[in-house]
Amino acid sequence: MYINGMASIAAQTEEDLFAGDLKSFQQNIFPATIVNYKEYIKPMMLRRMSKAIKMGLVAAKQALNEAGVEVPDSIIVGTGEGCKQDTEKFLENILDENESFLTPTAFIQSTHNTVGGQIALDLKCTGYNMTYTQNSVSFESALIDAKLQFAEDPDTRCILVGGVDELAKTSTPFYNLDGQLKAGEINTTQILQSESGGTITSEGAAFFLLSEIRTQDSFAEISDCMIYREISEEKLQEEISWFLKKNDLKPEDLDAVILGNNGDKRFDHYYHQLQDTIFKNTLQLGYKNWVGDYNTVTAYACWLGAEILKRNEIPQQLKLNNLDVKQPKSILIYNQYLGKNHSLTLLRSL
C-alpha cells in the first residue's frame, strides 16, 4: 500500500521534530498541540465536537488534501478509547441527575465509531466504513483491513486510514490509580531510563491516504502489518524474523527500527531484548518520551517513519543508539502496551 498523503496531530509539531526542538513535559498527562480547527470545520459544528472528532476530522482532511483526493473509497479508523470526553459527560449526567433530565447530545457522540461516522458525514462518503478498537493494535487492525480490501476489490482505489485517541478530564487521570501512569515527579526527557512502572500519556490523530497502485503523489509504502494479542519474548524474535523474511528482508537489512519504549520498567524488556540482540547494529528510534503513550500512538509512529523516508532525514532527538543512516529504505515499527497487543509494521521508501 502506498502513502499519498498524511497528517498528524500530536503533542509535538512536525517543525519542532525536524528542527531538533522537541519540548519536554513535567506532567504525566499532556495534551496535543493547538491546531487551528476553524480552518477546516465550520464554527457551528466545531462547538459540538469533542477533541477526538476535531483531531480526527482535521488530520483526515489534511491527508486527503495532500493526496489531492476529495472523497476516498473507504474510511477505516482505529481508536482504542474512542470518544471519552462525551462518554464521561453523559455518564456524569446520569450519576449526578440520578438518570433524570438527560439530553442526548453527548450520548450520540459517545460511541467509538463517532469519528469514522463524522468523517463520512463531512465528506458525504457512502463507502465502506469501519472502526477498530483493540487497545494498542486498533490502528494496525485498520491497516490490515485496508490491505485486505485492496487485495480483494479492484474497484477500491484509495482508502483513508487513521488512528485517533483523546484525553478526558476524569477518565485519563484514572490511569494514575491502576499503575498505567508514572507517579512522582516527571521529566519526560528522563523517562526511558526510569526504574519504575507506568508511563506518560497524551493524545493525537494521524491519518493516511493509501492507494494500492503507486501514483505520482506516493512517497512511501506500508508493506505489511501483523498483530499478536500475546507473545513471549523468545517467540517475538522468531516472529520478527519470519515477518521480515516474508517481505524478503533480514533483520540486518533494516535501516531503522521505531520502538515503543515508554519507560514502564515492567514491560520495556520486550524492546530491550531486541535492542541488545537482533537490532544491535540497527539505528533505534524512540518517540513515546516525546509524544506520550496512547492506544493509537503507533499511527504517529507510522507517520514518523513515513516522514523519515520522505525527507531522508532522522530526527536526532529520537535516537536510542549512536548509529547513523544516510538513505533510509526500510523501517520496522514494533509496539506493545502492558505486554499485550503487540504489532509489527513495515515501511519502505520508494
Next chain:
Amino acid sequence: MSRSVAVTGMGIFSAIGKDLEENHSSLIHGKHGLSTPEILETIHQKLPIGEIKATNTNLAKSLNLDESHAFTRAALLGTIALKEAVKNAKIKDFTNIGFVNGTSVGGMDMTERFYREYENDETNRRFIQAQHPGFTTEQIAGYFGINNYVTTISTACSSAANAIMMGARLIKSGRLDRVVVGGTDCLSRFTLNGFNSLMIYSEDFPKPFDAERKGLNLGEAAAYLVLESAELAENKEILAYVSGYGNANDAFHQTASSENGEGAYLAMQKALKTAKLNPHQIDYINAHGTATQNNDLSESRALIRTFKEMPAFSSTKSFTGHTLAAAGGIEAVFSLLAIKHQQIYPNLNFESVINETKLEPATELKSAKIDHVLSNSFGFGGNCTSLIFSKNG
C-alpha cells in the same frame, strides 16, 4: 483468492435462551424475552428490556472464575456463547485461530458502577480499563488462550455483523483458516438512559414495522460463529456458508437514517454482489427492524428499492430487544437456524402496515424452502452492514 467460508459452529446467549436449543425453542413458540429490569439497577423500573436473568456472580461461577476476575458482563455472556460455538465446531486447539469481536457497550457496566469509587477505593481498580471494548475482548480471548490475531470492531449496532464480514474476508484472503466472529453487549444504565433521552425507547413491547411502533427496547446478548475455510471444514458438519457481505455508510446523520435508506440500500446491493445472487434468490430477510419510527421506515424504503418482490421478512428484535453490537451476531444465528430448520421466524406484535411503504412482515412461524438468508444491521455513525448466509457453498 476466492475461498468459500463455512460456518462450522455457533453459540448464543440471549434473553430468549442460554443456548441454541433454548433460543430455537423460543423462536418457534413465539416466546419473547422482554421483561422489566431485575438485574440492571436503574430507576426506569417500568421500561421493558431483554434482560438475561442471571447475576454476574452466577455467570462467573458457571465459568469457574475466581473472585478476583476482571470479566465485564459482556465478557461473561460472550465467553459462555463462544464456548458453545467452539464446542459445536469441535475445536479443541486454539493455537491457529483468530478472533474478531464486536462490542459497543464493552465494559460500560463496570465503569458506571465504579466511576465514583475508583478515587477512594482500591477494590475495583482492575476495571478502570474496562470502559473500552478491547478490554472485554481480551478477557474472552484470554479465557480460551486465543493469542494471535485478536481484534475488536466497534461500529455501534452493526459491530457483530461487521465482525462476521471481517472474519469471512480474513478466510477468503487466506490470511486465516479459522476464526471466531460475532459480538457481545450487556445492558447498562448508560445505554438505557441514552436511548431513553433520545425519545426512541418504547414503554411497551417493540412493534417492528408496525404503523403504531413506539420505539426500541434494549436487550443483552452474545453470539458467535466459527468460520473455517472450506478445505479445513471438509470433514465437518457445515451449517451454512457466509456467501455475501456489504458495508456502506449512510453519510446522512450521526444517529438518524436517511429518508430513502441509502446506506442500507448500498449495503444490501454489495452483499448481493459478493454473493453473486439476484434479489429474487433471497428466501428470508432478518431485518434490522428496531421498531423506531425512523429506522423501520428508512429500512422499508431501502428494502423496496432492493427487492421488486419482497421475500418473507421479520425483525426478531421483537423477541430479544435490540442487543446493540451483539444484534448482528444473534441475528446471524437466527438466520442460520432458519436455514437449518427451513423455517421463517415471526415478527411479534405486528398489527398494521406502515402507510408509506405497506410492507407486511411474517407474523407466524412458517416452513419454507430456505437457501439464502439476508441479515441487516445498521448503527449510529451511519454504519450499515448486510450479510448473506447460504445453504450451499
